[in-house]
Amino acid sequence: MIKKDRLVENFLDMVKISSPSKNERAMGDYLLKILKELGLEVREDNAGEVNGGNCGNIIGILRAPGKKRLLFSAHMDTVVPCEKVVPVIENDIIKSDGTSILGGDDKGGIAAIIEMLRVIKENNLDHPEIVVVFSMGEEIGLLGSKSFDINSYGVDFGFILDSSGKPGKIITKAPSAARGKITIIGKPAHAGISPENGINALTVAAHAITKIKLGRIDAETTSNIGVVKGGQATNIVMPSIELDYEARSLSNEKLNTLINETFDIFQKVCNEFGAILENNVKIEYPGFSLEDCEEIVKIVKTACEKVGIKSETASSGGGSDTNIYNSKGVKSVNLAVGMTKVHTLEEYIEIKDLVDLSKILVEIVKG
Template identity: 45%
Template sequence: MVNKSRLVDTFIELVKIDSETKHEGKFQKYLKERFQSLGLEVIEDDTMAETGFGANNLLCRLPGNVNADAIFFSCHMDTVTPGLGIKPEIREDIIYSDGTTILAADDKAGIAIMLETVALIQENNTPHGTLEFVLSVGEESGLIGIKAFDMRTLKASHGFVLDTGGPVGSITVGSPTHAGLEIQIDGTAAHAGIEPEKGISALEIAAKAISQMKLGRVDFETTANIGIIEGGTATNIVMEHVRMVAEVRSINSESCEAQIQHMKDLFEKTTAEMGGAITIKVDRKYSGFDFNADNTVVKIATEAMAKLGMTANHEVSGGGSDANIFNEQGKETTNLSIGYEKIHTVHEYIPIRELEKATALAYEIVKQVVTK
């Protein structure tokens, strides 16, 4: 029932509107008018002052026409760079950019799916409960927009984020808790050629601690990485200061905390032994979730896929999305694959067939909620 031509036209139109992170204003205005033209109530929050981003979040609501549970779908408005002046091209039923920019299927494919789903519901007078569509800013910069969104404005308690790559059919059933660490080690400067014995190298402290540290894939649930190391001013000065930025991710929140403590203990112990000073800041960016087949959103999506002849793939992700924040704040939410590939690169693409399948799935989810 998906109108392929309209769906593709909508997607092409969306990706041509620039909306790199922190510059979502023009695109947000377009979406606000587009959802209003479909007869939805559109609520714009007032989070720009808090987030510093280029627009507020949007909540678009289609009242139910039958007595059924409310659900929501969510996408983000912002894109990564290079995302200005996108020129989409269709080759052999696959949509690409012209190779100089991203395509922005992440996440404008999800928004196109939202709009086509609303159109299908209205054209077919499809029975549905209240449907809510959340459009966030700043997802690509640490889920900033959705963190500021007031979840109390949502009537629905269960939702589906349309923002995962790969073939349609995957349901995200697990996503990690994610923490960032900023480590500052202070040693003592000295002339490296004349009197290095009088110095305490911050770099040597860091190196000795790191050499004892569990990093990379710590276990099947947990990863840790030190991604930035900065320090030093000249080769003839014993390095006085080192700044490092690290991260820890784990599906198991206790394992995440244990890895953070492991890293802190080694840095602090080694610094004390070598006579330096240290400051460690931990930023817990978002909490993880761990679903099983009995979770409501997993059951709904799995049953909808079965209706469409798909076999559901329950997938654990190593990354986070707006779904993490919804779950953290009490809204049971999964993330669904919608077909795009090679995101965040100029080689990004989406097969039109996958875009159609993802739309059919969103539409079937709406119907499934009514019949369950």
């Protein structure tokens, strides 16, 4: 039932549409048109307005009164560079020409959802009530899903299409994440005339960094300082420094312990040097954990079995809209799309994976 050429053509059309975070308008208009043509009830919420973007979440509903209501979701935004994507097909693999990302993250997920809807309509398949959400601002903090009022739609289960790996991989566990800035305020002084009168913020940060835990803490927990900003000139004792920090863990207890330990160390070192510590690190999104015996997991595994695709459950080190929907009380899983080397110029996706994912979605709705 899956029409491979149509699926690929749709995917190619979408990756050519530039849609960086908070600038998804062109992509949103494209999807509004398709969903309307397919006969769904279509609307756009105010997530763009709330988050400073030019497009809200695009929502479509395919009615089936009295039946279970399933959510299928993928995000519209991509990382940069995505201004002029030129897709290339070689040996049944789609990639960019090397000057940009491809955008399979997450337009591969969107393409599979659209193909699923087309198969339902043209084959007049019996189906549950379907809510489709194409979210904005996922790449910069899951903004669209945080703003989406999922509880007003009465969704029973959510299937989010936003994981790397081969179709059949089911993400049932993902970490909580904390993120923000740690700022150390020292004291400026002339570096050549009176450095002893200053407090070098970099020195303070360096002493603290040697004491905190960074990198892989254990199998469930990571910690990282990814961006450092500070200084004015070489002849000025650095007056302040700003560290972009994040920590993740599948265990909320471990995450809270790590964050508290990190802040305590920074505060102690700042006190020793007479510097001031400011931090706005906070929980950005909660984690989730589903057991293999859950009904939603069984639904996906059964669908995979029907189309001859091996399924497996796995945990992820990254966050997605799945985290947010689970935190709002809707049991959701993140399904692998097949996208590979995402967020790089070497990103690619196999056509077979797009087809296999679409097959899985059709079987999920057929039940």
